[in-house]
Amino acid sequence: MSTEPITTAVEITDEEMRSIQDAIMKRYGIDFFNYEPKSFKRRLQRIYRKFNFKSSFDLWSRALKDKDFVHEFINEVSVGLTSLFRDPEFWKTYKSLCKSQFKDQYRINVWHAGCSSGEEIYTTAIVWDQLNFLDKVKSTATDISSRSLAQAESGSILKAKLPEYDRNLKEFDSSINIHDYFDEDKDEIVFREKYLQNVKFKNSNLIMEDYGVHQYDIIFCRNVLIYFDGPAKEKVIEKIYNALKPGGFFIIGFLDSMLSYLDEDKFEYYDLRQRIFRKKN
Numbered sequence: 001m002s003t004e005p006i007t008t009a010v011e012i013t014d015e016e017m018r019s020i021q022d023a024i025m026k027r028y029g030i031d032f033f034n035y036e037p038k039s040f041k042r043r044l045q046r047i048y049r050k051f052n053f054k055s056s057f058d059l060w061s062r063a064l065k066d067k068d069f070v071h072e073f074i075n076e077v078s079v080g081l082t083s084l085f086r087d088p089e090f091w092k093t094y095k096s097l098c099k100s101q102f103k104d105q106y107r108i109n110v111w112h113a114g115c116s117s118g119e120e121i122y123t124t125a126i127v128w129d130q131l132n133f134l135d136k137v138k139s140t141a142t143d144i145s146s147r148s149l150a151q152a153e154s155g156s157i158l159k160a161k162l163p164e165y166d167r168n169l170k171e172f173d174s175s176i177n178i179h180d181y182f183d184e185d186k187d188e189i190v191f192r193e194k195y196l197q198n199v200k201f202k203n204s205n206l207i208m209e210d211y212g213v214h215q216y217d218i219i220f221c222r223n224v225l226i227y228f229d230g231p232a233k234e235k236v237i238e239k240i241y242n243a244l245k246p247g248g249f250f251i252i253g254f255l256d257s258m259l260s261y262l263d264e265d266k267f268e269y270y271d272l273r274q275r276i277f278r279k280k281n
């Protein structure tokens, strides 16, 4: 018989959800209005359980009184599910794309938007190393969660995750040994510093930040837009379009259902199956 305590989720109305989003916006200037309501409510319920809140009023008053609470809030609201060589087939396609498109390019600018705890960055660094591109790649890695970002910057991965990661890695390229890239610690493996030296980490909210113009050759935004509602997706895609160089690549995840938001005049399909798009010139 299960010994798990039975907890009933507190019902959260749309109005309560909006009042919480409003409190966070007014107190901290952070915009959560565009999150998809159902999944945002589920996250709020998790926060209720964790902090033992009985009602939205408890959360609302804590958010207004305790300025450190916002970090906890962000960490709980953003879900950082990720993996090393997540979707190995994608990484095979990605590697051959980079080989054919960037072989002769002196500098490659890459942005990992919503990098979570860093596995996507470590994966690309391994690919760059295989292609001998490490010295010419400059990457920016951003996430709204300061906890995830600190984890990403530390390069460390719990050993418990190794079996899954090693399976992905072997599926991508059976000749790679994970220990060629990671040093072993007690409970963790740590990605070698030399592979992260051209990565700049930055805490930022995709919905609010300014992305700049014609900056990037590649923008990863995998499994992030899934949390946003339609208007927010449109806004982010428009800004990503502007931030890409002409001919630059925009990469989303298999969970991101957003083909209808991609304007055919602006993006062409480079590889639809692997969710790789290209900015039209």
Ligand SMILES: C[S@@+](CC[C@H](N)C(=O)[O-])C[C@H]1O[C@@H](n2cnc3c(N)ncnc32)[C@H](O)[C@@H]1O
Binding pocket: 078, 079, 080, 081, 082, 083, 086, 113, 114, 115, 116, 117, 120, 142, 143, 144, 145, 148, 204, 205, 206, 207, 221, 222, 223, 224, 227, 253
């Ligand atoms: C599911 S993870 C995806 C990680 C990685 N891209 C991958 O596919 O393996 C989604 C990440 O998006 C981040 N995120 C969610 N909302 C965000 C926002 N508004 N701005 C920046 N990052 C956000 C979360 O903190 C989380 O780390």
